[in-house]
Every structure is written in C-alpha cells, then in structure tokens.
Amino acid sequence: VEIIKKKIGIVGGGQLGKMMILEAKRLGFYVTVLDPDAQCSAHSICDHHIIASFDDPKGYLELSKLTDVITYEFEHINAKALENLESEGHLIYPSVTALKTIQNKYSQKTALKAGEIPIPKFAGVETPAEIREYGKPENLGYPLMLKTTTGGYDGKGNALIRDEADVEKAFARLGSGKKELMVEEFIAFEKEISIIACRGINGEKTVYPVAENTHKDSILDITAVPAKIDAAAGEKASSIANEVMSVFEGVGTFCIEMFVTAGGDIYVNEVAPRPHNSGHYTIEACFANQFENHIRAIVGLPFGDTSLITPAVMVNLIGESDGTAKLLGLEKAYLDPHVHVHLYGKKQSRKGRKMGHYTVVGNTFNDTVDNTLKRAQDLKSIIRVVGE
C-alpha cells in the first residue's frame, strides 16, 4: 500500500488519540478509532469509530479489517487480541512484544536491566513476609516502593512503605496479593525528568529535549523545557533515552521517565510506548511534534526535527469539580500572545480529570525557562476548568 493511502487504526480515543488524528489529518490519512465511549475526545474528528470495549477481541478484529496499521494511545489494552492480529500479518506499532513487555512493570524493568539501563533495584513479591525481607537495611531498606505490576497510572497502583509498620497496610491497599506485585528501591530523587523519543521502522531514532516534570496528587502538573539540570546530566539522560529505544525495538513515539538524584545519577522510572502528557509542549515548541513523528514512524516516514524552538512550559488543566465542564479565564489568558490552550472536548468535568492543557512559550528565542515558568504559574489562578 502506498504510504499516504495506509489507513490508520488507533486503540483509544482520548486526548492522545485526538492529537494523533489532528496530525494524521494534515496528511489526509483515513483514521479509525476503537473506544467504548461514543463521546470520546477523538470521536468528532476520526473517519470511523468502532464503539467496543478495550477487552473485546471482536472490536480489534474489526479495527484490523478497516486499517493497514494499528497503533494505540495507552497501554492498558488487550495485548492478546493484538498479538493474534500481528501473528496474522497485521502491522501493529509499537510491536505487541514491546507492548506486552512494557505493560507489566516487572517485565519492563527486567528488560531495561538486561539492556544495562540504570534503574532502581527491584524484585517480584507475593507476601508481606517477602516485602519485610526486602525492607531489611542489608537488602533494599526503607522507604520501599510497592507496586502492582499492571494497570497502574497517575500514581494508582503504587504505595510508599515508610517502615515495617506500613507493610500490611500497603499490601492490603494494592489488593492483598490478588494482583501481581513488585518492590522497588526508593530513589531519593531531586528532579523528575522525561524525554520523548521516536524510533522508525528501519531503526532510525530521534530524541526530543530533556523536560522537567512536577506532579500534584500523583498527576502531572507542570512540564518545563529545557530541564534545569547540568549539561552532563542532560547528555546522560539523552543517551539513556536513546538506548531505551533499542531495548524495546519499538516503532513510534515513546516516553522515558527518569529520576535525577542530587549527585547527578539518573534512573529510568518508567517507559510508555506512546506519546505522553509530558510531550505536549512539542506541539508549539518543536518543529515536528510528538504526534506528527508518531504518525510518521508508524507509516514508515523519516522524522521531522525534534529540536526546541524556545523554552516552553506546559500546565495540565485538571477538573476542579464535577459537572458540565466550563473553562474560565481563556480571554484573559490569551492577552499573552504566547499562550496556547488545548481542550480535549470532554463534556463532563470531574475533580482530578485531565480536561486540557496550556503551553506557554518564551517571549523571545533566548528567553529563560524560569521566566516562562513564572508566566505559566501566574496563569494557573486565571485559566481553570470547573464543573457546574
């Protein structure tokens, strides 16, 4: 099939799927979305919408019949169904092997370790007694992270064990052993950073700048670019991101989240096989954004330039309350000509729901990230999403 006539399928019609489609449509691709929600963010701009559960193999089969290549906007999907399609020759990017390895945090960390990527020490556990064993000072010690190996996102599925007295509570909170568990060395990090990286069908790679993330209530709050880390740490982080892309041999856009310690050590915390919230700044601040390069990757095109045009700060617009979504302060926010607001089209606001984001870019090419960050933070009390 000629590149431009390839029909694209996307599992998931949330904001990431929507933003993939906005880029795919610039090139005129035909896009089908699989999502159970008839009113999902991608609904109004996709060519075809299969309304089916993410578990239902029939939905995936239908998607494969309507498309030449399938990608996905999140990883908690039916890998088995995709595996069957892949084994029948259907193109799935990133590959199902990459998806399955990354879906499970234990196998993800095992693969990263085998690839000699710096990561926190970790181990699979089944009982409180085993957790206590890893909590001993001669072992991983406290504080200790307990995680479910699957299904976690935005801090869900994680529990911090401060000391031995926390073990039973954390074990109970994460399902009392009904879900597969792992423990992980607690890294006393100074900063959380992330890098968006892309890998093509022929193995070519490109890496975006280092971004610095801050979370609030375990949800990404702010991404500031470039990260305020020294040049050596920045180079090390870029090099690690580049190596991670070889570990999974994935095709598409990935996000590599990392911790930086006060001593400048870097540990990979988590890898996502898809465009990522911490890469939204690329829409305004890079020549080719993470969604455009994702589409280029999966259809077999070379990448656009991933370098930074100006400092940029992205702030998530999180629903403050439940009800019909209402955006406040847009007119006032736009008095700054370097602010761009994105709304995902979700009709209902819920407290803690990602409703949109805004990106503030530098006032000049040589503006500082600190100055840009201050402008972005000043807008937080102005531009808000509430339910009413």
Added chain:
Amino acid sequence: VEIIKKKIGIVGGGQLGKMMILEAKRLGFYVTVLDPDAQCSAHSICDHHIIASFDDPKGYLELSKLTDVITYEFEHINAKALENLESEGHLIYPSVTALKTIQNKYSQKTALKAGEIPIPKFAGVETPAEIREYGKPENLGYPLMLKTTTGGYDGKGNALIRDEADVEKAFARLGSGKKELMVEEFIAFEKEISIIACRGINGEKTVYPVAENTHKDSILDITAVPAKIDAAAGEKASSIANEVMSVFEGVGTFCIEMFVTAGGDIYVNEVAPRPHNSGHYTIEACFANQFENHIRAIVGLPFGDTSLITPAVMVNLIGESDGTAKLLGLEKAYLDPHVHVHLYGKKQSRKGRKMGHYTVVGNTFNDTVDNTLKRAQDLKSIIRVVGE
C-alpha cells in the same frame, strides 16, 4: 454564550475550511460545515456537514440554527442569504458588509480608494468603445487590465489587453458585457507580495510578515517569507495592510495582495476576507498560524503571536494529471527534517487542481530565504501529485 461553547459554522469545506477546523478542534469547538460536496476536504473532521448548494438560502438558514457564529472560507457565496441572517442578529464574521464590498472588485477598489489606500487607477466599463477610451495614452493607456467585477479567482475573470486590437477579443472572453466589467491601469510590477492580517471584534489588529509570491499559469506556485524587498518597502507594505483592515472593519483573517514596482511603489491588487493560500507558511513558521488567529478573532479572543520563527517557503502541490490522486516522493522529501507536507484529502486529482502544499523552513533560525527557497525548489521534481 461562553466563548468556548460557541458553535462555529463555516461556509465552504475545502482546504481552508479544513485547516480552520484543525485549529478549532484544538480548543474543542463544535463545527458545522456547509458544502455541496459530500466528500469535501473538511467532511471527515467537522462535527456536522450540511450538504447544500452555496446558492441555497435554506442551507444558510440551517447553518445559522446550528451555530453561534458563521464564517466562510471563500467569497463567492450567497451574501444575500447571510445578510438576512445578520439582520436577524446572527453573528457573521467577517461582516456581510465587508463580504459584499470585497466580493465585487469594483466596490472593493472604490472602498480602498476612499480609504486612501494606494491602488491602480480603475473604472467601470460596459462596451468595447469605453474600453478603447480608457486605452488612450492620455487616459490609462495600454497594456490595460480588463476584469469581471465578480466571480474571478486564480486568474479567471482577468484579461490583459496589450493594444487596441486586443479589445474585442478580451471583451468577448469575459462574457461580452453579460458580466459587470472594469478596466484597471496595468502596473509593471517587479514583485507580488501579500500580507496576512487579522482584526478582532474590538478592532485590535495584528499583521504577519511580508510574503513574496510567484504564480504559474495564474495559480499561486511559491510563497517565500520574508519577501526580498528593502526594509522601507516592507514597512510601507505592513502599514498599508494595517490600514486596509480599518477600511473594511472586518473581523477575522484577511489577505492583502500587493504589487511592488522597481521604484519601491506599492499598490494593493486584491483583498480576500479570509485565510489565504499565501498564508499557509504560518502553520510551521509562526507561533500562531492564520487559521488559529481566524478562529480566535471570530469567537472574540485576543491574537497569538504572528512573528516569524524562521524563513519559510511554501510550494503548492498542483495536480499534474486527471485520475485517482497519488502522491509521489513523500518518503524522499522527508529525508529533510524541515519539510512538512499537507494533503487536502481530495480523492480525485485534476490537472491544475490544488491537492496540497508543502512548507520548507530554515535549517537554522538565521538561515536565509534564498537557501530555503533553493531546498524547496529542489523538492519540486520529487514531491508531486498525479492522477492514475
């Protein structure tokens, strides 16, 4: 109606309508398109599509019922139908007065003249005898432009009269007086330039850089930015574009096409009350593009930054032959990471039909427009649209 809940209507679902929607969708707006073609470029990404003739008042009435503000992507539409809706209080931007004045080249030029904008001398004519009168050396002289006052685009509706012997032929070609005609002084221009400018509901204005256009077979071929004209001429052109926005009091994005003579004189050739082909470079090369600022204008938001990030060259992808559209050379073109291709989603190629465009941006912020132009021109033999 709260800004973000305003429903937008667009008359025309071609590439300009499509690109407006791509920007409107970033902010989550609900968009309805009126276009007779069920497969028009905007079809797959609009929320609702009214399939009706551009003449049919019923289509416009339906559009008004589904929307809070109506705009348009071209000017050869039913102004009378829009006028009725506007008189009933429906928002039409740019206003119907601006549309009607601009639709007719004679009234457009009359308004520009009243606004003291530099334009070629012109006059309405009805007969070959009148044309010959204006052709006299003591009057406008030859060569002389003959134009239909309505319905012309891409050079259609224009005839160049070289000498008196051409008069009857030109008169016959433009309808033998069945269409309203005007003559215009021929400007021996050195360059054709254009400026995209925007005006908001409260009269605030912003002006994009000066772009330099070259045409082929009367269709725009290449737009290079910044235009290679001296600084004084550039400032004069910007100032004229700014004044033109006050003449029509239009709300939205406009294009002001101008001639520059060897002596540095500038004449306004034509004004379009909408985003324009010569402004497509703004998608990659400006912080806020012409479509985003058009949407901002019509919903009452302040403008994004219109300044240039790097030199940029846009090349139209014109169908070379008739048949099912096939794009050639995309993979090779994308070996240059600063090339971005846009396809309008038209299934059928026709010789001379605008099928898409590509924009090449500078390799560095300080790259020259000449270097960028050379790269863009080298791609012309590589990236092409043919029918098969």
